[in-house]
Structure formats: structure tokens, C-alpha cells
Amino acid sequence: MTSLTPPLLTVENLRVRFPARDGFTEAVRGVSFTVGREKLGIVGESGSGKSMTGRAVLRLVPPPGEVSADRIEFDGMDLSTASERTMRGIRGRRISMVMQDPKFSLNPVMTVGRQIAEAYQVHSGAGRRDARRRALEMLEAVRIRDPERVFDLYPHEVSGGMGQRIMIAMMLIPDPDLLIADEPTSALDVTVQMQVLAIMDELCGRRGMGLVFISHDLNLVASFCDRILIMYAGRVVETCRADELHDAMHPYTRGLLDSLPRLDETRPELPVLDRDPAWIGTGSGR
Incomplete structure (x- = not known):
């Protein structure tokens, strides 16, 4: 190109x-x-x-x-x-990285929705309610059905394909320039x-x-x-x-x-x- x-x-x-x-x-x-x-x-x-x-x-x-x-x-x-x-200001906010296996990249003791919302809060300073709304929007953007339900699931409760979409949502929620x-x-x-x-x-x-x-x-x-x-x-x-x-x-x-x-x-x-x-x-x- x-x-x-x-x-x-x-x-x-x-x-x-x-x-x-x-x-x-x-x-x-x-x-x-x-x-x-x-x-x-x-x-x-x-x-x-x-x-x-x-x-x-x-x-x-x-x-x-x-x-x-x-x-x-x-x-x-x-x-x-x-x-x-x-x-630390560049990682995630300007450049994000999706690792190979979401099962090892996601925190096993936090719900996937909380992890996505936390990524948004860290890089934007948003409140919890706004972060939840944005996390649900990103879950929908990566074509996950019933985002409200998936938001409260833990990493071991999702499939490999869904876990990869969740990782993509988490990495893209700060709107990086490079992935x-x-x-x-x-x-x-x-x-x-x-x-x-x-x-x-x-x-x-x-x-x-x-x-x-x-x-x-x-x-x-x-x-x-x-x-x-x-x-x-x-x-x-x-x-x-x-x-x-x-x-x-x-x-x-x-x-x-x-x-x-x-x-x-x-x-x-x-x-x-x-x-x-x-x-x-x-x-x-x-």
C-alpha cells in the first residue's frame, strides 16, 4: 500500500x-x-x-x-x-496488543465485562457507569450476542472464539491508533x-x-x-x-x-x- x-x-x-x-x-x-x-x-x-x-x-x-x-x-x-x-500511557491507549491465547491473557477471577470496563477507566478516567456502557457497546461491536449476560461471565465460562472477541473488545475500547x-x-x-x-x-x-x-x-x-x-x-x-x-x-x-x-x-x-x-x-x- x-x-x-x-x-x-x-x-x-x-x-x-x-x-x-x-x-x-x-x-x-x-x-x-x-x-x-x-x-x-x-x-x-x-x-x-x-x-x-x-x-x-x-x-x-x-x-x-x-x-x-x-x-x-x-x-x-x-x-x-x-x-x-x-x-504505560502508550500501551493500550495508543498501541494495543492481542495475545495468542485469551485464556491466559484474561484475569480468571474477574468477569470479562469488568476487565473491559477497567481498561476503559484506566485510559479515559471515566466513571464506573460510563465504563460499563462502553464495555457493553464494545461487546456488541465484536458481535457477541446478549452482551448483558456475557458481561457477567468469567473467562472459563466462554468459548475460545468468544474469548478472542472479548480480548479484541478490551484492546479496542481505548480507541488505539495501532493494534x-x-x-x-x-x-x-x-x-x-x-x-x-x-x-x-x-x-x-x-x-x-x-x-x-x-x-x-x-x-x-x-x-x-x-x-x-x-x-x-x-x-x-x-x-x-x-x-x-x-x-x-x-x-x-x-x-x-x-x-x-x-x-x-x-x-x-x-x-x-x-x-x-x-x-x-x-x-x-x-
Whole structure:
């Protein structure tokens, strides 16, 4: 997607490393990208650094992990040097993140409605009655039937699909400029998956919000996002428009595409990717 407006988020040379016996292990190795008011997909196999990249932007990498970058600029602010107090004002209110499993992200001893309302109160200073009204509106916005009933349920009383919608409602209630969604549909069946994607697409379009959609599903990202980053071993190896994914040039991207099962052919076994060490130091973009 080409835009004359400046990007919401600019990341340059992002690195995340963890202590190891022989020094450090890098989970993210010099990742750079921009996000505007668009849907950016980040794709790669497990362990490629997708989730850690999203967490590092918000400085949510758990210790003893270390984050460094030449620049993490959001709407003119350098997040890499911002104080923790400044970051607390940005997290949730300006940039929200939907984690992979709502069962572990939601507080098990609070009703889901109270958690959504609390998110609104923290970022807006609203009273309890107004926060409840807004929480019910958000539950309705993510297409949950009978919001009044669901408001008083606990996380263990809702399904995986409903739990994911509740997380989206909680993250969107402060009306953020950017949403980072970390595999929000990976544990859902196809029907619920499509419903969640439709909700996110509608809300992004209506609010003019930027979205970073992290996934391992190439076809899903190609059909949903505007641009795609392909990650391998902590690096971005290829960048392309979503409608150009199937014309990708990098051998790792081609290998991922060739590994997708197809209904129009029978293959006795899936191809094996040769993990060329040279891929770690190379990349291509369009």
C-alpha cells in the first residue's frame, strides 16, 4: 500500500537477545519495517521471531531478554528511549496488543465485562457507569450476542472464539491508533476465524487504525492484509504486497508456499526446506 502520509510506526534494526551459556542468543536480528494505517502481516514458522518482534515494540519482552534498536518511532515519539511512565500511557491507549491465547491473557477471577470496563477507566478516567456502557457497546461491536449476560461471565465460562472477541473488545475500547494482533485466530475453527477477521477488518476500516497481524498462515495473511513481511531465524527475508505473495522470489518463501496443501493435487509427502545459513544474512523487498 502506498501512502503520502507518514507511517504510524517505524522500526529500524530491532534486536532482541537472551543470555545463553556461550554468550547471547538473538531471537530478533536487525528487523526493520514501517506500518501506516494499513494491515501489515508478519509471517513465519514457529520460532522465527514474529511474536517477539511485536512484544519488543511495546517493550514487553520478559527479562532477562534485552531489546535494542536504532529507532522505534511511533507518531513522532521514540519508544526505544521513552520512560516506563510514558510507555504505560502508550500501551493500550495508543498501541494495543492481542495475545495468542485469551485464556491466559484474561484475569480468571474477574468477569470479562469488568476487565473491559477497567481498561476503559484506566485510559479515559471515566466513571464506573460510563465504563460499563462502553464495555457493553464494545461487546456488541465484536458481535457477541446478549452482551448483558456475557458481561457477567468469567473467562472459563466462554468459548475460545468468544474469548478472542472479548480480548479484541478490551484492546479496542481505548480507541488505539495501532493494534498488534499475535495469531488471534490460530486456535479457532474456520467459521469463527472468518468472523473474527471480519470484525477486525470492519473496525480497522471504520477507525482508520493500523494493524500488525502476526500469523503462520500464509494464505490467510495474503487474503486479509495489504503488505507482508516473511521472517526466518529472526530476520525479515522478504517484503511484498499481499497480492504478490505467490510471486515471491526468496527460496524460503517459495518453500513455505510449496508446503501448503492443495486440493487440486495429490502429493505423497510435503517438501523439506533446506535451511540455508545464508538466508539469515539476506533479504529482498518490493
